[in-house]
Amino acid sequence: MNLAEPLLGWYSKEGRDLPWRQNITPYKVWLSEIIMQQTRVAQGLPYFEKFFRELPTIEAFAKADQDQILHLWQGLGYYSRGRNMHVAANQIMETYDGSFPTTFKELKTLKGVGDYTAAAIASIAFNQPKAVVDGNVYRVLSRLFNIDKPIDSSGGKKYFQELADELIDPESPGDYNQAIMDFGAMVCTPKNPLCEKCFLKEKCEAYHDGVVQERPVKSKKVKVSNRYFDYFEVYKGDLIAIQQRDQNDVWKGLYQLPLVEVKNRLEKGAANISQLIDTKGLEISEVYEKKHVLSHQRLHTTFYKVEIDDLKHLNGDYRWVKRNDLHQYAFPKLISNYLFD
């Protein structure tokens, strides 16, 4: 696909007018790229202005003391970026005689400069055809080519880097790189991308297949959270209390036993049923503990049973069911295992 032509056309009209894009120098590119890592333009822009005003040259940056740099950095987050820049500035003064290294390989020897930043400086400041691959590029390419390789796997990273290197415009690598990132930030956004007015929608395979929202793919499992559930088998004679789950949560619409969810393991215990009924004079026995794993949650459950002498003692949205009728209700495996096994 010839991506460069439409992208550069769009960029020349719609690209953002940013201070480090005027009178380009390697120092400005480096400063802006490091500041913009993990940072939105709106937030980083005043920091760039401030740094460039206070420390207008690589030499000034190298000679500043760390306290001054961190003070200027205050509020931007990821403070190792500032500390690393200080080291890198001194590397440049000492190893490269005060002038920026010009090759991707040399640039990567600078502290805090990885693949992305080295490619950005090499292409924007030195016109070398090295494709940047940042979050924008992953998103744009995974959608345009409907690629479902995970962007957080080593194989996926390599695949996207190679694809990006094929697509880059060797005539204007710097503008091309900035164009695709602006496009990702302004049109092909993570949430609510502007597909309907996108000039690439006819070429976009994910748009064509209706999977834009599912790109890019990440393989890292969603962080699994721990939850602590205490279930109570509350019964009177032949009747047992059940409850339908209606919250926007796991097992919505299914039935379960009266439940008390607690924040952590320490709160676990039979006493939790006092939130549901008056436990005075009742005998509550623990039946067993069970860990139940879902894709995104680890449920630490404990089952208790308690017999009550008056149905009214259990307040809330419960229904009393004959034990023989329990099979008419849909229960999560966790609960049916308890009830029927």
Added chain:
DNA sequence: ATCCCGGGCG
């Protein structure tokens, strides 16, 4: 209030 996002380092 909670989730999501993101380059580079150790």
Added chain:
DNA sequence: CGCCCGGGAT
């Protein structure tokens, strides 16, 4: 591969 951080979206 987990951590570093703050802001924006939800």
